[in-house]
Amino acid sequence: MSAPTSAEVVVIGSGICGSLAAWKLATRGVPVLILEAGPRIDRGRIVAAFRNSPRKSDWMSPYPFSPWAPQPQYEPKSNGYLVQAGPYPYPAEYIRVVGGTTWHWAALAWRLLPNDLRIESLYGVGVDWPMTYGELDPWYQEAEEILGVAGAPDTGSPRKQPFPMQPVADPWAMLRIRERLAPVYPVVSNTVARNSRSYGGRPACVGNNSCQPICPVNAQYLGINAVEAAEAAGATVVPNAVVYRIEHDGSGSIVAVHYYDPGRISHRITGRQFILAANGIESPKLLLLSASGKFPKGLANSSGMVGRNLMDHPSSSLTFYADEALWLGRGPQSPNSINTLRDGAFRSRHAAYRLDFTNISQVLSVTQALIMEGVYGTELERQLRWRAAHQMSVKTLLEVLPDPANRVTLSSEKDALGIPKPQAHYSIDDYTRRGADAASADFAKIAQLLGGSGLRYSPRGQFANNQHITGTLAMGDDPGRFVTDRFGRAHDHENLFMCGTGVMPTSATMNSTLTAVALALRTADHMLPLPSAAMSAATAAARE
């Protein structure tokens, strides 16, 4: 069967945001074509690849690498795809396959806080969003009902309707941590797209403790679930279609996209409307690649902001031994947080942060450490068991402010198809570093309350990355400052829309996927509003 050459709506990227926007449009009878650079993959094969992988802490390792659709990989050595321009490393990871990067997400599906959308007005830092939290609430709710989000009522993010599901049962270790910290820190259950009961034709979690890199049983919602829903609604997915240029007409309207197949044969797909949903790095890359005589800086880039304001959530961390056996690794990987430091007057001085407790099994890391230390003989098993039982860690997710100097550009290096690689320019400013310093005091207090020993802080000034790529397609009302309008439409192109975490104008402190999904659903509604949906949205906004 030959691939289609046109569609009413062409979606570039089959991740969770693009696929759910496609699903929504397809359910309303719109012919939708989704182009995905990478191949289809099979869950069972990914599980097997993980079990056979020599790098089980490298969550990219089980995923296939496609030369025509390269993805950044750093282990056992960098493949050099995401070129690092510095001054600080930005080793972002993403997966270029049908379904996108949520194949290996932790399924944390947090809402932002109302104040997160107003930090310029409230704290004099960053920018305000072109909408209020209340305006976004209906799409948050819709996103939560599609993904099947389980949550507790005490997360700090207000809501008008209940969660679809009760929170996922806390692991016993987290119950102990909550009890031990209760006098000082409230430990809440994470809001997650993970089933606490059968939901959406998917089973309840059975505690495989491999949410990253792969849920073997389909208990957490992934982009592939969105792809399958879109296909069931009539959308067509073309895998291995590497879009390399977006074409416009004389008026600036988008008329077609061009993609290479793995053999570098070029194909042209025409459409009436286009959704760019290739993630916060590949989407700006494609806009910059599509520069023309009329748009010499790239498409959607009259503001010069395409690819700029790159943000993520840097993490500092503390690892230590609690004074009681907790045995992390029973149940899902990322179950609990401290949310009380997400907002406050301090945000005028330093970054807000969420404190995240891992429940990832410690067996691998303690075994590696014991081998490095040369602990052999009967002492090995004793220490392995003691450390695996007692070791725990807590990390920050720190807010990063938008800074135009942090950006994605085109590298002079090319990939296997001859397409320029993306290049990251990144730094972590003093605002975020001061937040990390403030969090160090929390780390110390947490360790004290848990009788901690063997404290190992991440080195001051060194941060891990969290792959929450935001800001590079930021939305705002001013066409001179922002790439997209409040509905994700390019200011410069009336029929080009953008979905994904890149449209978020600030990063706040919470994993970005749920907000990006809510915005994508809102964009789809804006492209083709239903009278009832538009009515309910307007009504909801009016109640604010």
Place this chain on the structure above:
Amino acid sequence: MTDDCRSPDEDSGLANPARRRVLAGFLTAYTASLVPWALAQPVARPEHGAFMALSAILVGRRSLDSGLAARLYDALTTTYPHFAADAKALLAQVNQQHIDPAQLQQVLDASHSPLAPLPRRIMRAWCLGLVGEGEATHCIAYENALDAVMVAEVLKPPTYAYGQYGSWANPPVAKGANES
């Protein structure tokens, strides 16, 4: 414990009458004293003797999975051409110098011994199931690697279901008293 995560005690081949050669034959009085529980450990092939003896000393287990041992030995000797000879030399050094396993790595490192990488290679094979370096690393074992086996009554290897929904909210039941 599931069928997917058997302990080496359950798969040691001890009951196999075809495996007559035992570890004791490869040990001196000193090294035998380090692992008295392992003296009856079967050795599938004579050339495995030094490897099995070192393995018993290093991992401190009462028995070793002989099937896995054969696979690890094959991988180690394929990856490191001098592995078999090095294993014999290291076992001889431990025998002659009566080196305590707890001090072995420090002794080798301090003397800049060419055999210094050997214990970690053996430990990495048994405990993590990994053989090789960098991009040439191979995973030989996962569920039956000793890091999984040593905690098997409490934890399942990641990707294996812990149990029915919510069962992880119950207190863990660990053997022995050294976990609390």
